Amino acid sequence: MAVVFLKKKHDGFLKYRHPWIFSGAVARVEGDPGPGDTVEVRTHEGASVGSGAFSPRSQITVRMWSFDPEEPIDAAFFRQRLQRALGGRHLNRFDEEGGAARLVFSESDGLPGFIVDRYGAFLVCQFLSAGAEAWRRTFVDLLQELVGPRGIYERSDGEVRDQEGLERRTGLVAGEEPPEYIEIDEDGRRYLVDVRAGHKTGFYLDQRENRRRLAEFMAGREVLDCFCYTGGFAVAALQAGAASVVSVDSSGPALEQACRNIAINGFGSGRSERVEAKVGDYLRRCRDSGRQFDLVVLDPPKFIHGAAHLKQGSRGYKDINMLGLKLLAPGGVLVTFSCSQLMTPELFQRVVSYAATDTGRQVQILKHLEQAPDHPVALNFPEGHYLKGLACRVW
Secondary structure (H helix, E strand, O other): OHHHEOOOOOHHHOOOOEEEEEEEHEEEOOOOOOOOOOOEEEEEOOOOEEEEEEEOOOOOEEEEOOOOOOOOOOOOHHHHHHHHHHHHHHOOOOOOOOOOOOOOOHHHHHHEEEEEEEOOOOOEEEEEHHHHHOOOHHHHHHHHHHHOOHHHHEEOOOHHHHHOOOOEEEEEEEEEEOOEEEEEEEEEEEEEEOOOOOOOOOOOOHHHHHHHHHHHHOOOOOEEEEEOOOOOOHHHHHHHOEEEEEEEEHHHHHHHHHHHHHHOOOOOOOHHHEOOOOOOHHHHHHHHHHHOOEEEEOOOOOOOHHHHHHHHHHHHHHHHHHHHHOOOEEEEEEEEEEOOOHHHHHHHHHHHHHHHHHHHOOOOEEEEEOOOOOOOOOOOHHHHHOEEEEEEOOO
């Protein structure tokens, strides 16, 4: 097995067992490991600290599998990790029939770069690191054995694959081809999910608890759902008794899917309006025309893709929240999110505060929001806490 030696004074992360070793912390590599190969990691003094997956093309040179130098990295190791992840979801009842849940959440479950989502009887997998790619066949075989799905579909088409030097790939991996739309149930709401072409693996599973928690604010209100995608919040608002919902997205296909989801839940077009537009442009038109809403949902895509974009991305979040705040009637509710990993909850609250100050609105935080618990955050990997949000009363 090849060995990766760390630079002197670059092993502080070991104290907290953070699973990433960046290229700048590597002193030298003994041996000739290929992408995804298991390597032993040693300190500058030569003490073994564990093993991980080697990735020569990424800034993250090693993603740790284990901090136990004696633990072999083999099929039995991955079986144990998968059983632990699946067991946690079962205890929280995220694997009930007809539902959808994240079964494996990458580093947070001790399986860096590997994601598994369940939609009914089908699984959708992402192999996003060189290590996950190297063990792809083992993972698929274990999922067939431990979960027994009708089919496993792959969505390894994220840009992170480019950074790992891996080609993007999608397609059937095992079992039956999934139908064009998989119907799932979430708190009595029905959603049709396109696992082949939808964002991420087809649906925003991470917002499950927030759709539930925000129901108390929806009844009788005129709701504006921005970046609505396939209507997750729109359907939840209508189910909770919203007077009307305007769904806005720049994607025509996403809006079509949102309309299907609204229709299969029995809500007529009289309470629902769809708008295909860039959200910023639509919000400005509403501002200029004086149109107001009782509740505005802002769930934008990631604005910050790296440390170099932090300032510009923060400005983007401030601008979109300023526009949302201007459209709220007094006593209205702003529901705002960031899914940018580098945007901490503290910074996000500060950005929304700046937006409130610049618009002259008085704002009270009603709830702090975050990703659903089937997207757990490991204490040694705080980066796993990527989704943060606020529900605010606005005067």
